[in-house]
Amino acid sequence: MEEPDKSKMKTDCPEKQQCMQLLQRIMDGEATDAERQHFIEHHLNECLPCYQEYHLEVALKEMLKSKCTGKAPSDLVEKIKSAIDQNTIM
Amino acid sequence: MDEAPRNQYSQGEKDRIFHQEFMPHVNSMHNFAYRLTLDADDAKDLVQDTYLKAYRFIDSFQQGTNAKAWLFRILKNSFINDYRKKSKEPSKVDYQEVESYYNSDDVDRQITPDLRVEALKDMIGDEISNALNSLDVDFKTVIILADLEDFKYDEMATILDIPIGTVRSRLHRARNLLKEKLANYAKSMGYNNS
Incomplete structure (x- = not known):
């Protein structure tokens, strides 16, 4: 996404509440394509608070995914498989 | 979890579902369990209990539906029923x-x-x-x-x-x-x- 000229953007969003609700739905993949397209391609080019909030949400989601996920311990997988085998025999 | 059996899978089908549809979610399941319990041993036990329950109630799993959501629901319920009570740090907020x-x-x-x-x-x-x-x-x-x-x-x-x-x-x-x-x-x- 091309960086808009921040000096020309609105510093106050007249529809902040609706925008924040829409932003949540966009982040969660629940917005329609039209809503998403309008918000990202038009609204974010002219509204500084929404632009900043959107980028914060995107960064937070990326950080959560990279910092808060991981692999299960390898012995756990083996333990589960052998527990199931025993369960099956019983 | 709807525990009413809807299917009667053969042993081969059960094994296939378990290994191909359930086990691939083990990393996500473990991460969820660890963040709920905040204890490495409890997390492992919770995941293992969840998989054992999933196997036991496999006949109530509908093939083609979301296996990961089904497993997460069992894990969440097991945590509430069996682990939350004995958690070392019980939820401080009602x-x-x-x-x-x-x-x-x-x-x-x-x-x-x-x-x-x-x-x-x-x-x-x-x-x-x-x-x-x-x-x-x-x-x-x-x-x-x-x-x-x-x-x-x-x-x-x-x-x-x-x-x-x-x-x-x-x-x-x-x-x-x-x-x-x-x-x-x-x-x-x-x-x-x-």
């Missing part, structure tokens, strides 16, 4: 109290904390993970389901047995609480957020 406070007159009230992308991106250690872990379990859960595991609202509603509207408002609150914690952290590290 569930009803939290829900009624955050669902009070203005669910969509904006309390967006002042946090900047730059400050967030400088958190390269465990700050975000610790902040997530420190949230009350109901808030932590919705962030894990939505942001780490990409569940949709309707799937989350099924996993958590709550209406979609509650999923949406709880998630919104949870993200604001997380940002608030991170903003406080950034402030303590000397970031000027204004």
Whole structure:
């Protein structure tokens, strides 16, 4: 996404509440394509608070995914498989 | 979990479902269990118990439906029924109290904390993970389901047995609480957020 000229953007969003609700739905993949397209391609080019909030949400989601996920311990997988085998025999 | 058996799978089908549809989610399941229990041993036990229950009730799993959501629901219920009671750090906040406070007159009230992308991106250690872990379990859960595991609202509603509207408002609150914690952290590290 091309960086808009921040000096020309609105510093106050007249529809902040609706925008924040829409932003949540966009982040969660629940917005329609039209809503998403309008918000990202038009609204974010002219509204500084929404632009900043959107980028914060995107960064937070990326950080959560990279910092808060991981692999299960390898012995756990083996333990589960052998527990199931025993369960099956019983 | 709907425990009424709907199918009668053969032994071969059971094994195929278990290994091909259930086991691939073990990393996500373990991460969820660890963040709920905050204890390495409890997390392993919880995941193992969940998989054993899944196997035992496999006839109530409908092939073609979302296996991951089905497993997460069993894990969440096992945690509430078997682990939350004996948890070393029981939830300090009463569930009803939290829900009624955050669902009070203005669910969509904006309390967006002042946090900047730059400050967030400088958190390269465990700050975000610790902040997530420190949230009350109901808030932590919705962030894990939505942001780490990409569940949709309707799937989350099924996993958590709550209406979609509650999923949406709880998630919104949870993200604001997380940002608030991170903003406080950034402030303590000397970031000027204004």
